[in-house]
Amino acid sequence: MSRGSFVFTPMALRSLELDKDMLERDKYKRQLASHHFSSYMLRKEAVDRTTLRSSTARPPTVCQDVVVQNALYTGDLEAMQHLFPRGSTANLIIEPQGGDMRWVARGEGLWSLTYEQELTTPLHITASRGFTDCLRLLLQRGANIDIAPSGTTALHESCENSQPECTKLLLIHGANANAVSEDGVMPLHVCTSPESLECAKYLLQYGAAISGRSLDEDDTPLHVAARNGLPDHIELYLRYGAAVNKQNDEGLTALNAACAQPQESQDLQRYFKVCQLLLGAGADIHIADQDKHTPLHMACKNVNPDIVDLLLAHGAQVNEMDYGGEAPMHNILKVVCFKGSHNPERIVRALLNHGSIRVWPGALPMEHKEFFESILSLAMTPRSLQHLARCTLRSFLSGRVHKVVPKLDLPTFIKNYLLLEYRGFVH
CATH class of the missing domain: 1.25.40.20 (Ankyrin repeat-containing domain)
Structure with missing residues (x-):
């Protein structure tokens, strides 16, 4: 050991190592802050040169x-x-x-x-x-x-x-x-909650572009409001002249975006109201996305019976195929096991009454099996003359069942029977 040196205890050595680590972390933190600040100042200088805006404010x-x-x-x-x-x-x-x-x-x-x-x-x-x-x-x-x-x-x-x-x-x-933010969105694009309605109103009053597009997805504010189920925002944007059938990079219109968004039970009515407003403003129900999914495909996948009824009432095609060769009926049967609280039977019934194709038995979900098997048995093995008469009439009317039966001069319970009213199963 050289003169003037002294022995470090293990505890002292450990303390020195911790101090060294702390100094290195502090040094890195300062470098990171300096990097962020330098990057920001470079971006700011570039913007200032582009816009030729002079400012006397201190940096x-x-x-x-x-x-x-x-x-x-x-x-x-x-x-x-x-x-x-x-x-x-x-x-x-x-x-x-x-x-x-x-x-x-x-x-x-x-x-x-x-x-x-x-x-x-x-x-x-x-x-x-x-x-x-x-x-x-x-x-x-x-x-x-x-x-x-x-x-x-x-x-x-x-x-x-x-x-x-x-x-x-x-x-x-x-x-x-x-x-426009670094992520390519304008202030209207970040108005994504019901509570942001007043913010959206002020933005539009001060010249916000109602058809401004986000850089990444090419969304308009109408797309954002539809995707988030915001009927009051939709109504506001439509009053300001929002283009209802604009498509984004994925081919989605605002109507497609609303139908495609996963919905919990408490969200169903909000999205239904959004679709009502969009269809009332002239939304095209036949526009499909890049995978040929129509709004009806999407509404069936997310199991919103009211939206399905609304789309069918506006002429949606029940047998239109997507790129995978699947019709809306396939979409509802895939998810019915997970959406029992959404009344998926209403959608199956509505699709059948509008002339939907039948599905092979292997596609049936295990839950609600009685209901779906009873549907198939109507076409394959009618159990009585009553069933046979219903099958014959429905086959004759084909996709017009939902229009013709309500107009027939028949008791209500017979009309409901012809329209496949269900009580857990179709009788």
Whole structure:
């Protein structure tokens, strides 16, 4: 051992290693923040050169002050008035602590599970949380309203989080109602909940493009509202002249998008109302997507009996085949086991009454077996003269059963019998 050296205990060595790791993590974190900030500034400079917009505002600075962040995240107006006095700048870039975990390459084949850091601003924080007074203070202090360090503007944040007063305030101060995020969507595209209706109204009043397309899927706001089952949004967009039969990259119209969306029992009526509005505005029920799925195929797959009845009433074709050679009847039989609470028997009955093709017995699901087997037995082995008479009449009327039988001068119970009324099985 050389003179002047001393022995490290295992505990001391471990402590030094931990300190070294901590310093390396801190160094990496600073490099990551610097990278994000540099990338943002490069994008911002490119946009500024393209639009030729001159600005006297000071460039944003990175803020890691926990006191400032706490005031912003809690909406503490009094603290913010102290932290942002007159003459100060509110153009700050903030790197929140925490977030989602992700694997990050450390070099030399090593990976580390690290918190994903996304840059934000005081405007984004207050707008997304509905702190209107705090947002107003920041705007009065000259905060850049179109700044988007993580790819979205504060207007996107307020709309996505259904904060109408913040949305209105941002628009009044000149926020771009058609700003495109890094993901290629405009503020109208992120109005995806019933509570965002007022935000959508303000956007349209301030010039949002009703037919604006998202970059990835080519969706219009009408597609988004239909997919999320938002009848009030649909009604609003139609009043503003939304094109009802526009197709996106997958060939979906708004009607297709509504019918294709998986629906729980509590959602059925919302989507039915959406389809009613779209059909009332002239939606084409015959437009199919890239796989030749019509709205009827999709409504059968998601087991919404009211939508199926609505589409059939508007002339949907029950025997149209998709690319896989399957008709709507195949779609309902595939999922009936999983959607018993949706009354799938209503759809089978409606399709048969409109002239649907029959399905081979092996396609029948195990649940509701009595019902489906009783359907087949009507065609193959009528059990009585009564059954035979019904089979003969239905065969003669073919796809006109649903139109002709209700007009016949017969007792209601006989009409129901001819239309395959069921009580767990068809008698």
